[in-house]
Amino acid sequence: MxxxxxxxxxxxxxxxxxxxxxxxxxxxxxxxxxxxxxxxxxxxxxxxxxxxxxxxxxxxxxxxxxxxxxxTKYRSAVIVLSLMLESGVRRFASASTGNAGTAYAYVLQTKPFSSIEMHLFVGEKFRDHCHYGDAPNIRVFALRGGTFEAAAAASGAYASQLGLVRDAGFFNPGKREGxxxxxxxxxxxxxxxxxxxxxxxxxxxxxxxxxxxxxxxxxxxxxxxxxxxxxxxxxxxxxxxxxxxxxxxxxxxxxxxxxxxxxxxxxxxxxxxxxxxxxxxxxxxxxxxxxxxxxxxxxxxxxxxxxxxxxxxxxxxxxxxxxxxxxxxxxxxxxxxxxxxxxTGNFRSPETETKAVTWLERRDGAWTSDDNTIRIPY
Ligand SMILES: Cc1ncc(COP(=O)(O)O)c(C=O)c1O
Structure with missing residues (x-):
């Protein structure tokens, strides 16, 4: 779309x-x-x-x-996730500088959105700006030394690998409409x-x-x-x-x-x-x-x-x-x-920090997890 x-x-x-x-x-x-x-x-x-x-x-x-x-990202999160629910999307990958990902994480913990799974990619310095991520339907991947651009590319490649829907950022009409x-x-x-x-x-x-x-x-x-x-x-x-x-x-x-x-x-x-x-x-x-x-x-x-x-x-x-x-x-x-x-926003308190994050390192041309179960070529 x-x-x-x-x-x-x-x-x-x-x-x-x-x-x-x-x-x-x-x-x-x-x-x-x-x-x-x-x-x-x-x-x-x-x-x-x-x-x-x-x-x-x-x-x-x-x-x-x-x-x-x-x-303000909360508005887009509500529209994108409603659209996904109505279109039968149950798993998606996204990238964020912190606020959009946090807004998704928050909405994903409210009914009826808890049936959707998010795989969120962030560059290293944005990891501390992602909050509300500690729920079973949310996975956060942080790229060691990676920028937002690297996270966006990795989320796209990962979505193709696993057959997930990719949140296309600017090109996701739900985000713009919200x-x-x-x-x-x-x-x-x-x-x-x-x-x-x-x-x-x-x-x-x-x-x-x-x-x-x-x-x-x-x-x-x-x-x-x-x-x-x-x-x-x-x-x-x-x-x-x-x-x-x-x-x-x-x-x-x-x-x-x-x-x-x-x-x-x-x-x-x-x-x-x-x-x-x-x-x-x-x-x-x-x-x-x-x-x-x-x-x-x-x-x-x-x-x-x-x-x-x-x-x-x-x-x-x-x-x-x-x-x-x-x-x-x-x-x-x-x-x-x-x-x-x-x-568009304020600073969130660090108390709500995302707890579980999977770190990915650059290894042999791919973003790789410690246990090698995730390998995303870049
Ligand atoms: C607080 C805040 N203001 C403004 C923006 C700008 O977003 P965009 O240019 O995608 O509308 C962002 C994006 O993350 C944001 O978090």
Whole structure:
């Protein structure tokens, strides 16, 4: 499955405070019974004091830290796993920088999803950011010295070896469809039309899904314009920003970051070759922009959000705030425009750390487990 389309002639928004129910006609799940019944809209804060710092009157923060597992990835996990259940998928392999995998692990422990088995691959430095993995239907594999890219490749090869369904990341439509819900909710929470949607970008599935969703809401006359998209990356791992700045339609080898360093680790996708052409087309169509921010800009944005709005956010979410402030100062975003920044997550407490992990080492051209039962060529 590549993408989803809805019958927009018949779709309608329902009267519910549960976003999965309210927007059910624009989600690719047939049976709404699968949706969690205890989820409410996340807060959307009019950040007057933070906005005043850079002269933005209508700056709104979508506080996704309130979701189970503390990140926006929870929304995608619910949609992907519901789709799997409805399509008869019972085993899948995935790769994550921590938040998506954690959200899957959490949802997989709720009924009716415990009948699905996940095999999750992570690079070494992400191992401590994967939580809730201690359940019989979850296996976590950590690649010694491996990056996110290596984990994604290994999860694909492993899925083929064992005949599992592969979670294709950006190219998993369930992930993109779930991600649009933050913007959907905000259209009910902010009276004015939203001029800009800002999000920290790894592959960009959150931004991509949001733009598609905005087109659907426009078709239903729920909104009257599409938002401009602002994608923010950390300058130490900003392949999409570099390609955009050079006017390239595709990622070139020189844009790829082999060993990402920095603090916004969850958005460190060094090689977004597959996703970028789609992202670029959407950002261009929206008359949007890409922006890279430094560690000190991220830290200062994080401190400002805490000081002015009292919200604790992780460095990834703070990158989006830093990018907003930078583009406001540059004049890309003008003072009277309405800006929605997705605060995609917070730091989870280490107490919930994944307990059992199978380590894989590079040996003779394959990621290999200690007991040699797993060998995944790379
Ligand atoms: C906290 C947080 N923000 C933003 C992102 C960006 O994700 P994407 O670019 O795939 O939408 C991620 C991805 O893992 C994340 O964990």
């Amino acid at each position: 590549l993408d989803t389309a809805y019958d927009l002639e018949r779709a309608r928004l329902r009267d519910s405070s549960n976003p999965f129910i309210r927007f059910a006609d624009l989600l690719p799940v047939r049976d709404a019974v699968l949706f969690p019944d205890d989820v409410e809209y996340t807060p959307c804060v009019h950040a007057k004091r933070l906005g005043a710092q850079v002269g933005l009157e209508h700056l709104y923060l979508k506080d996704e830290t309130h979701l189970p597992t503390g990140t 991600a649009k819900l933050a913007f959907f909710e905000a259209t009910d929470q902010i009276e004015a039309p939203i001029d800009w949607y800002v999000q920290a970008t790894s592959s960009g599935l959150g931004v991509d899904g949001t733009y598609k969703g905005a087109q659907e809401l426009l078709a239903l006359s729920h909104i009257d314009r599409l938002p401009r998209l602002l994608c923010v990356q950390e300058d130490t791992c900003a392949p999409q920003v570099r390609a955009w700045e050079e006017g390239c339609k595709a990622i070139e080898p020189r844009h790829v970051v082999q060993q990402p360093q920095g603090i916004a680790w969850a958005i460190h996708r060094g090689d977004p070759t597959g996703a970028y052409p789609y992202m670029r087309a959407k950002v261009e169509k929206s008359n949007g922009a890409y922006c890279a921010v430094s560690e000190s800009e991220i830290r200062s944005a994080q401190a400002s959000v805490k000081e002015h709005e009292g919200i604790d956010i992780c460095f990834n979410a703070a990158a989006a705030v830093a990018g907003t402030m930078k583009e406001a100062r540059r004049g890309t975003i003008s003072p009277r425009e309405t800006v929605l920044v997705n605060l």
